[in-house]
Every structure is written in C-alpha cells, then in structure tokens.
Amino acid sequence: MTTELWIVVAVVLALIAVALIVGAVLYRRRRITLTKPPEVDSKGKSGGYQAKGGFSFSQGASSDSPTALKEPPAKPQPPTTHPVTSAPGGERTDTDGQPHVGDDASVPRDAVKRPIRDVEIPDAVEPLETKEPAPALERPEDPELLEELAAPVEEVPVLDEIDPSEGRLDRLRGRLARSQNAVGKSLLGLLGGGDLDEESWEEVEDTLLIADLGSATTTMVVDRLREQMVARSVRTESDARALLREVLIDALRPELDRSIHALPHDDTPSVLLVVGVNGTGKTTTTGKLARVLIADGRRVLLGAADTFRAAAADQLQTWAERVGAEVVRGKESADPASVAFDAVTRGIEAGVDTVLIDTAGRLHTKTGLMDELGKVKRVVEKRTKVDEVLLVLDATVGQNGLNQAKVFSEVVDITGVVLTKLDGTAKGGIVFQVQHQLGVPVKLVGLGEGADDLAPFEPAAFVDALL
Numbered sequence: 452m453t454t455e456l457w458i459v460v461a462v463v464l465a466l467i468a469v470a471l472i473v474g475a476v477l478y479r480r481r482r483i484t485l486t487k488p489p490e491v492d493s494k495g496k497s498g499g500y501q502a503k504g505g506f507s508f509s510q511g512a513s514s515d516s517p518t519a520l521k522e523p524p525a526k527p528q529p530p531t532t533h534p535v536t537s538a539p540g541g542e543r544t545d546t547d548g549q550p551h552v553g554d555d556a557s558v559p560r561d562a563v564k565r566p567i568r569d570v571e572i573p574d575a576v577e578p579l580e581t582k583e584p585a586p587a588l589e590r591p592e593d594p595e596l597l598e599e600l601a602a603p604v605e606e607v608p609v610l611d612e613i614d615p616s617e618g619r620l621d622r623l624r625g626r627l628a629r630s631q632n633a634v635g636k637s638l639l640g641l642l643g644g645g646d647l648d649e650e651s652w653e654e655v656e657d658t659l660l661i662a663d664l665g666s667a668t669t670t671m672v673v674d675r676l677r678e679q680m681v682a683r684s685v686r687t688e689s690d691a692r693a694l695l696r697e698v699l700i701d702a703l704r705p706e707l708d709r710s711i712h713a714l715p716h717d718d719t720p721s722v723l724l725v726v727g728v729n730g731t732g733k734t735t736t737t738g739k740l741a742r743v744l745i746a747d748g749r750r751v752l753l754g755a756a757d758t759f760r761a762a763a764a765d766q767l768q769t770w771a772e773r774v775g776a777e778v779v780r781g782k783e784s785a786d787p788a789s790v791a792f793d794a795v796t797r798g799i800e801a802g803v804d805t806v807l808i809d810t811a812g813r814l815h816t817k818t819g820l821m822d823e824l825g826k827v828k829r830v831v832e833k834r835t836k837v838d839e840v841l842l843v844l845d846a847t848v849g850q851n852g853l854n855q856a857k858v859f860s861e862v863v864d865i866t867g868v869v870l871t872k873l874d875g876t877a878k879g880g881i882v883f884q885v886q887h888q889l890g891v892p893v894k895l896v897g898l899g900e901g902a903d904d905l906a907p908f909e910p911a912a913f914v915d916a917l918l
C-alpha cells in the first residue's frame with residue numbers, strides 16, 4: 452500500500468470519527484434530562500398517612516394545544532377508565548421511557564399504576580427526638596414571695612360601666628316623645644285651632660281617655676282647662692299650650708314624695724320589695740335599680756324570691772354579676788318568704804346598704820298567690836322594716852294596671868309605682884290614674900330594655916315629653 456493510500460484511509464477514518472462525535476453531541480443536545488427530585492422520607496409530615504380514596508384522571512386535549520389549558524377542569528371519570536388507553540389516536544412513539552419535546556414529543560409511556568396500600572395510622576405521633584429536660588428553676592428564698600406564688604390567681608370579674616343616674620330622664624326623654632307625642636299633638640291641635648266649641652272639648656276628652664288618663668282625671672283636666680281659659684282670657688296657641696302643661700303637671704301631683712327609700716338605717720339595710728303581675732318587668736327593674744344604687748356608691752344585695760321560675764333567679768344573678776352585687780337565692784319551689792328572710796339576714800350580716808327583693812309574678816286575681824306575697828312581707832318584717840314596696844306596672848296594659856294596683860295595695864301596702872315599657876306605648880296616662888286613685892306616687896319609669904333604661908319619674912319632664 453502506498454503512502455497516499457494510507458493518507459486517504461486516515462482522512463476517511465478521521466471524517467467518520469468527526470461525524471460520530473457531531474452526531475453524539477447533537478443527540479445529547481436534543482435530549483432533555485430531568486433530574487429526579489430528592490428522595491422524601493416516606494413518612495413525611497403525614498406520619499406515613501396515605502389517602503385511601505382513589506383519584507381518577509381523564510386525559511384532556513394534547514398538551515401542545517394552548518386552548519387545552521383554558522378548558523375547564525374535566526369531571527372525574529370512573530376509576531376504571533385509564534387516561535392513556537382512552538386517548539384518541541394515542542400513537543405511542545416513546546421507546547426509551549424519557550419524555551421528549553417538539554416533534555419528538557410522545558404520548559407518555561403507560562406508567563405502572565401503583566397499588567394503594569393500607570397503612571396503619573399511628574395512635575399518637577411519637578416525639579421526633581427526646582429533648583433534654585429543662586433545668587429546674589431556682590426556688591426563691593423569700594417566704595412572702597413563695598406564699599404569693601402559691602396563692603391561686605383570683606379571676607377579676609369585668610363589671611359593667613353604669614350610666615350615671617343624674618339626667619337620666621333627659622337622656623331618655625326621646626323614648627317618651629316617640630310614643631306619646633301623638634297625644635300631645637292632637638291636644639295642641641285642638642286647643643290651638645280656632646274656636647273651641649262643645650264638639651272640640653269632646654274631642655279633647657276623647658284624646659285624654661285614649662291616652663288612658665281615666666274618666667275621673669279626664670273630667671278634672673277638661674274642667675280646669677275650660678275654666679282657666681275663660682278666667683285667663685287665653686287667646687293664643689302658646690298660651691293654650693302653657694295652660695295645658697300647667698294643668699297636666701298639677702294633675703300629676705308634683706308634691707308627692709318620689710324619693711326611693713333605699714338608704715340604710717343605723718344598723719340595718721333598707722329593704723325594698725318589688726311586686727307585680729307576670730311579665731311586667733320586675734326582675735329587669737330590680738336589676739336596673741341595683742345599677743343605679745351601685746353607681747351612686749351603695750352596696751346592694753339582691754334577693755331572688757321568685758322561686759317559681761328558676762330562670763328568674765338566673766336572670767337576677769346575671770344582673771348582679773354584671774355590677775358586682777351579691778345574690779341570695781333559694782332552691783326552685785322553695786318558700787319565697789324564707790328566701791326573702793335569708794336575703795335580709797345576709798344583707799344585715801354583710802352590712803350592705805340596700806336589699807332589693809324580686810318576687811314572683813302573680814295575678815292579682817289569685818287569692819292564694821296574693822296571700823303568699825303578704826306572707827313574704829310579714830316574714831321579712833320579723834327581721835327588719837320593709838322600707839318600700841314597689842309595684843311594677845306595664846304601661847301598655849292601660850286600665851287593667853289600675854285594678855292590679857288596687858289589689859296589690861290592699862295586700863302589701865304599696866309605697867311606689869314603677870311604670871315600665873313607657874317607651875312602647877302612647878298610653879302613659881295610667882300614671883295619672885294610679886296617683887289620683889291610690890295616692891301612691893309613680894317613682895320610676897322604664898324606658899327600654901337596656902340595662903340603664905330606668906329613670907326617675909318627674910311630672911314636668913313627663914308632661915313636656917307628652918306635649
């Protein structure tokens with residue numbers, strides 16, 4: 452073989468080598484190698500938990516179609532349908548088990564489906580590592596500090612903020628006006644609207660009767676108005692208004708003593724009984740009154756003598772807890788007189804200023820229940836004087852309130868009336884009747900369900916609200 456021939460063979464071999472290298476490089480470039488994610492501890496965070504339910508996947512449109520991504524997620528298919536075998540025209544070009552891109556993209560190899568294994572779920576997660584026990588704290592030497600540390604931490608109850616008792620009626624006046632100014636408006640309309648003939652006076656009378664002033668008070672008010680209009684030659688609307696205000700205030704007997712007898716005696720607390728028919732607002736009033744007293748710096752004890760209804764005692768207890776007052780309550784169906792007696796005894800021992808006793812609601816027509824109430828008062832009086840018996844009347848019941856007041860007055864000699872729910876009625880006229888017929892003053896008015904919606908009764912402010 453000649454030298455030239457050797458050169459040709461060498462060149463051909465070199466060319467073949469170059470072609471092989473270039474081919475290998477190109478092949479490697481077109482290949483995408485995915486790195487395997489790092490091995491994860493099979494227990495992981497789930498503590499070895501494997502979902503037992505099966506997922507089913509369906510094959511959507513081919514991955515190189517951009518619209519495929521916008522398609523809504525496919526509904527789960529029955530688990531028996533395998534995504535690859537159900538693919539339309541799913542030609543399998545992949546032979547080496549590796550994914551490819553572009554023209555070489557292949558339908559992924561049908562992966563072997565892993566069976567789902569049942570795994571025991573551990574009862575408790577074992578601690579990952581055992582930590583060294585924390586070093587013991589040094590005990591302080593100081594015995595006082597030791598005692599303080601050993602003492603149980605007392606929970607400090609969060610008490611309600613109580614609305615100041617001054618100026619209550621002014622603040623709550625709007626509540627009265629809302630319900631009552633219809634009466635005032637029609638009265639002023641009649642008195643300020645030109646000639647007052649017989650018919651006009653009849654209308655005035657009707658308006659007063661509708662407002663529950665009762666016939667006696669109505670007659671008295673109308674007679675006074677007629678007489679004074681002539682005597683004072685009232686000609687203007689404002690004069691008529693001033694006269695009406697004066698006559699109504701007079702009818703409310705402003706001279707009556709409306710103070711609540713709640714101040715303590717030398718060595719005993721004052722005792723107040725709260726009485727009335729069912730649902731008039733006795734418990735609510737007892738709670739509201741306790742708040743007023745506490746806001747004024749008094750120590751108050753509440754006696755839950757409504758042993759007929761357990762919820763009433765609970766209700767009273769809640770009122771007491773909200774302001775930090777003590778409560779004495781008996782067992783359900785216990786003798787209310789004995790609970791009232793215990794409450795007063797406890798009040799004397801504890802040196803409180805006022806004991807307020809809430810009694811069960813009772814119909815004034817039930818003799819047995821009224822006798823029971825008489826007994827409550829008599830038994831308490833074995834311990835100390837009852838300073839005040841407050842009759843709670845629901846202003847919305849109108850005329851019936853007067854009948855209740857008469858019976859309660861005979862049995863327990865009521866000393867004052869609390870007129871509740873005046874915020875929801877235009878019939879506050881019962882105030883006039885009760886005072887007129889029984890000579891007992893209305894001392895307090897309830898003007899809402901709020902804890903501080905109780906106000907002292909002031910005739911002038913009441914009439915102003917009415918007009």
Ligand SMILES: Nc1nc2c(ncn2[C@@H]2O[C@H](COP(=O)(O)OP(=O)(O)OP(=O)(O)O)[C@@H](O)[C@H]2O)c(=O)[nH]1
Pocket residue numbers: 727728729730731732733734735736757760763810811812813871872873874875896897898899900904
């Ligand atoms: N709007 C309004 N509601 C009131 C007023 N006073 C009391 N109430 C409501 O009247 C309802 C009855 O009140 P209670 O205090 O439970 O009546 P009670 O007389 O103790 O009831 P018994 O123990 O069943 O006789 C409650 O829903 C009170 O919130 C008030 O002045 N205005």
